[in-house]
Amino acid sequence: MLVEPAQKRSEPLFERVKVTPAYQMISGAVEKRILSGELAPGMLMPTEAELAEQFGVNRSTVREAIRQLEQEGLLERRSSKRLQVTMPGIYDAAPRASRSLLLQQVTFAELWQVAVVLEPQAAGLAAVSASAEDIEQLAANVERLAMHHKNGGSMQEHAQIDIEFHALVARASGNRVLMLAREPINLLYRPSLIKLQAVLPQMEKRNLEAHKRIFKAIATRDAGQAQEWTRKHLIDFQRGYTLARIPMNTPIETHHLE
Structure with missing residues (x-):
């Protein structure tokens, strides 16, 4: 007895074998x-x-x-x-992750939604865990921003000092997972800071006042105030987009990405 051949399938029965190099x-x-x-x-x-x-x-x-x-x-x-x-540093993966976010056309709104959660948490933890060296470095950063404001420095330098402040707060938190999670966002915020300051020169003074408040709360071990002032600081930053009439769904730019 002859067996009829199986009908041809439109899809192959097996997938090709994938050989890992x-x-x-x-x-x-x-x-x-x-x-x-x-x-x-x-x-x-x-x-x-x-x-x-x-x-x-x-x-x-x-x-x-x-x-x-x-x-x-x-x-x-x-x-x-x-x-x-060797052991990869906390910040080694940040540029690669930032480029991935850029390729995904990540917007300011998306970054802000994450930052408004991570940054206050970092400040609250810093108020509990900051070492004497952490406090000293934060104080020096706030002083640099004050001198920059007094002497009328460049927008690029202001943005760099601002970013360093938030990185120092995160480091003072002692939480390496948090530090790693927020670092790509930190890199992408720089072009936003420069863009906003170009339209809103008063932003530098407001940043300085916010940083002073956050630093004071951390230095006095007031976790609640450290979180609250950081949250206010980020809400103020968001408000800057509205005042500058820049849509929050605008993709973050690649300028000044390091």
Whole structure:
């Protein structure tokens, strides 16, 4: 008895097999060892030749894997030229994340919705956790902004001092997750600050007064006031967009992104 052949399907029964490139498999294996703690920061890695022999691949494949791990901040070459395991810094991922947000055409409204939650939280935690050094650095920053306002410095310098203040507050919070979460937003706020100040020159004085209030609350360990003044500061910043007649759904610009 003859069996009729199966009718042809419009869609294939199986998907094509996807083969992961060898260099990605190697970088993944090394990354797994680093994240598990088996390879700790400061440990020297085997040489390229030794890694090639252990993985059973050629040196060019190992070199490509190493390049990827270096870009991720997991390996680096020190003066000895030997590869060393390292720990990515809190701010290493910020530029890459910021560029991703730019590609997504993120708007000021979206940034503000996140910042109005994260920034007051950072200030409240800073009021509890700030060290004497943190307080000293915040005081110096506020003084710099006051001198800048008195001497009539550039908008770019004002924006940089402003951004540094909020970064110092976040650092004083002692919460590394919060620091990492807000850093891409911090980078993207700079063009917004410059844009607004160009239209609203009074903004610099208002920023200075807000920073003084936030700093005082942190220095006196008043978490509630630190959160409240930071929230007011961000609402005032939002109001600036309305006064400047700039739509909040305007995508953040790439100018001055570092």
